[in-house]
Each structure stands twice: as structure tokens, then as C-alpha cells.
Amino acid sequence: MKIIKFMGMSLLASSLLLGAASVADKAKNAGLKAIPTDKAELMKLIDPNKTISPERLKLGKKLYFEPRLSKSGIISCNTCHNLGLGGVDGVPAATGHNWTANPHHLNSPTVYNAVFFDKQFWDGRSPDLEDQAQGPMQAAPEMAAAPSLVEARVNSIPAYVDEFKKAYGKDVKVDFVTITKTIGIFERTLVTPSRFDDYLNGKEDALSDAEKAGLATFIDKGCTSCHTGIALGGSMQPFPAVGKFKYANVGDFKGDKNGMVKTPTLRNITETAPYFHNGTVWDLKEAVKIMGETQLGMKISDEDAAKIVTFFKALDGKKPEIVYPQFPESTLKTPKPDFK
Known part of the structure; x- marks a missing residue:
């Protein structure tokens, strides 16, 4: 009896392991990809032109x-893409x-993993x-600054000019393109690896059984037809x-000229309510059910929606440590604030 019981337990454990492995394989076959753990491999993805220093x-x-x-x-990039709030502002419509x-x-879509x-x-x-x-x-309606104003503000502050020279060389032209390019370079590093990545990278116990079941449901329902790749989103798709x-009827946005809308990332999705391009849904389970109706042509049950939302928790990633910077002081030449 002990031998039979042991064999039964072994078979059960083996089946669970096979099931876990099959869900990971299923995810990869569906086009889901992990954030690389190897730094060199990650840098190739986020900095193909080698601009980061x-x-x-x-x-x-x-x-x-x-x-x-x-x-x-008084408004910065962080106002609408708050790095302490999942990279968003937490309001339905961006306010500037x-x-x-x-x-x-x-x-406002999240800036995390936007690279x-x-x-x-x-x-x-x-x-x-x-x-x-x-x-x-x-x-x-956002920062309302003409390129000439941005250039004047930055160039009026000697400490900033010195920093640009250190970053790009003494002959750098501190113009609007260089200023915004430098912001984009920083944003490339806002990557948030999660337990989901650990799971795809081979750590079987990185997800709970409930999260694995949610991942399987997510794939079986066809969600990966749009939410795929490393970002689980980020491509242009028809919507609805x-x-x-x-x-x-909330807002007048219809997508690009072909009716295509960028698919939002699902990474850190539990932190980035409200949802959809017009910020009309606060309940993540409701958002899943709406996606079933509009994108997949099916009704997703409350039970299955809850399973999928459980999986989403595994996409909450580790954020880069950000220390709020101290800015160089303005000078008498710095253009004054304008509220008109």
C-alpha cells in the first residue's frame, strides 16, 4: 500500500510539473516573451543604436x-506618466x-516598458x-511649450549646458531634438521584470497554480492575438x-486613418486604472469582459474573467529605483512661467 501510495503521489507531482511546463510552453507558442535576464541581451533590445550612457x-x-x-x-513628463503610480496619472483623461x-x-498610457x-x-x-x-x-492641453521656449529655458541654465556637453561632447547643440531625445533615452531603461518573466525563464514555482490557470485561460480565450510579445501589447490593432x-461615445478618438489603435501593455496593468484609450473603466474584470465582446466576439464569464485578472497580478514588475533629482537653479535669463 505504501508503495502504491508513493507511486500515486509521484505521478500526481509529475503531472503537475508537466502541466506547469506545458502552460509555459503554451505561452511561448502563443507569442509571449520574457524580458531577458542577460543584461547584454536586454541592452540589444532597449538600446539597438547604443545611445545610452x-x-x-x-x-x-x-x-x-x-x-x-x-x-x-509646473508640469513635467512625470505629471502624466508618474513613475510612482505605475507610469500613469490615474485619471480618465490626461490633464495639463x-x-x-x-x-x-x-x-495617459504607462511609460513603463514602452520601449x-x-x-x-x-x-x-x-x-x-x-x-x-x-x-x-x-x-x-499638455505642457504647451514651444520648442523655442524649451531651448531658451535649458540654455539659460549653465549647469544644464555643462551636463549636455558631458553627455554628448563639447560641440553639442542643445536644441529641442537633443533635449527630447535625452528624455527618450532615460525612458528606454524603464523596464519592469516580473514573476511572469521568471516563469517563462524556467522558474516553475514563480507563479501560483491559480496564476497558471489564469494564464492558460488568457491564452485559450485568444487574448494573445493582440496582447503578445514582451510587452503583452504595443502593436497596432483594430478597435473595436x-x-x-x-x-x-466618450471622446471622439477613432484610432489612426485605418481605425487602428495601439494595444496597451498588460504589464503592471493592476496599477494603471482607468482602462481603455478613453479611461472609461475602473474595474479590471469588467475590462476583460469588454475585450471579450469587442475584440474576440465572445462573452467571458465572471469566473474566467477573475482567473485572467489573477494572472495579471503576476505581471506586476519590479520598478527601477528612482531618486527624485535636484535641479539646477534658474538664472535671470530663464524665461518666466507663463499661465496664458
Whole structure:
């Protein structure tokens, strides 16, 4: 009896291990990819053009938090993409200059892991983070700063000019493109490896049985048709695809000229409510059910939605340690804040 019992337990353990391995294999076969653990491999992905250096990272971080890059002098990149709040602002529509909400009722997407996106912005109009950084800075409802103002503010502060010389060489031209490019370089490092990555990289016990079941449900329902790759998102997809989006009347955003919308990343998704491009849903389980209706043409039950949300918790990643920077002081030449 003891031998039979032992054999039964061994078979059960083996089946659980095989089941765990098969879910990981299933995930990989569905196109899900882990953030590499090897630093050199990761750097090839996030910095293919080898633009990152310690000096540029330090300067880019300062500029990311620098409110004087806005017309009012009080709004920074971190205002809408708060690194302490999952890389978002936690409100339905991005709110900027003079407390103006985005006129299209667009929600701020997270900056964490954005380096893995195919395109930037909800309509995919920017190819990379460096180019994307130029948009919000100039947009009237956001930072509302003309390139000439941004250049004047930075060049009026000798300490900043010195930092640019250290980062790019003594002949660097501190212009709008170089300033925003440096912010993008910093953003490339905002990567958040999670237990999900550990699991795909071979650590079987990185996920609980419930999280593995949720991952399997996520794949079986077809969610990976859009939420795939390292970011579990970031590509351009039709939205809505097969069903009506119940909150489509909030805002007037219709995607790009072909009706394509950037698929948001699911990494750290539990931290980035409200959801969808117009920030209309606060309940993650409701968001899953809506996606089933609009993108997959199916009704996802409360039970299955709960399983998928349980898996999402495994996507909460380890954030880079960020120390709020101290900025160099303004001078008499620094353009004054403007609230008009």
C-alpha cells in the first residue's frame, strides 16, 4: 500500500510539473516573451543604436522630472506618466496646461516598458520614445511649450549646458531634438521584470497554480492575438474589432486613418486604472469582459474573467529605483512661467 501510495503521489507531482511546463510552453507558442535576464541581451533590445550612457541617463532623468520644460513651469513628463503610480496619472483623461483635459478624452498610457512597443501614442504616430517626447511638450492641453521656449529655458541654465556637453561632447547643440531625445533615452531603461518573466525563464514555482490557470485561460480565450510579445501589447490593432465598445461615445478618438489603435501593455496593468484609450473603466474584470465582446466576439464569464485578472497580478514588475533629482537653479535669463 505504501508503495502504491508513493507511486500515486509521484505521478500526481509529475503531472503537475508537466502541466506547469506545458502552460509555459503554451505561452511561448502563443507569442509571449520574457524580458531577458542577460543584461547584454536586454541592452540589444532597449538600446539597438547604443545611445545610452551614464551621463545621458542622469541628464534624461532630470529632464523627465523637470517642470520648467512646460510653459507654466509646473508640469513635467512625470505629471502624466508618474513613475510612482505605475507610469500613469490615474485619471480618465490626461490633464495639463491650465488644468485642461485632453480634448479627445485620451487616457495617459504607462511609460513603463514602452520601449518594447512597436509604436508610440494611441494612434501610433511616433516610431520611438525619442520622437514621442516631442509631442506632449508642445501640445496645448499638455505642457504647451514651444520648442523655442524649451531651448531658451535649458540654455539659460549653465549647469544644464555643462551636463549636455558631458553627455554628448563639447560641440553639442542643445536644441529641442537633443533635449527630447535625452528624455527618450532615460525612458528606454524603464523596464519592469516580473514573476511572469521568471516563469517563462524556467522558474516553475514563480507563479501560483491559480496564476497558471489564469494564464492558460488568457491564452485559450485568444487574448494573445493582440496582447503578445514582451510587452503583452504595443502593436497596432483594430478597435473595436468584432463588437461594439460600450463606452465609444466618450471622446471622439477613432484610432489612426485605418481605425487602428495601439494595444496597451498588460504589464503592471493592476496599477494603471482607468482602462481603455478613453479611461472609461475602473474595474479590471469588467475590462476583460469588454475585450471579450469587442475584440474576440465572445462573452467571458465572471469566473474566467477573475482567473485572467489573477494572472495579471503576476505581471506586476519590479520598478527601477528612482531618486527624485535636484535641479539646477534658474538664472535671470530663464524665461518666466507663463499661465496664458
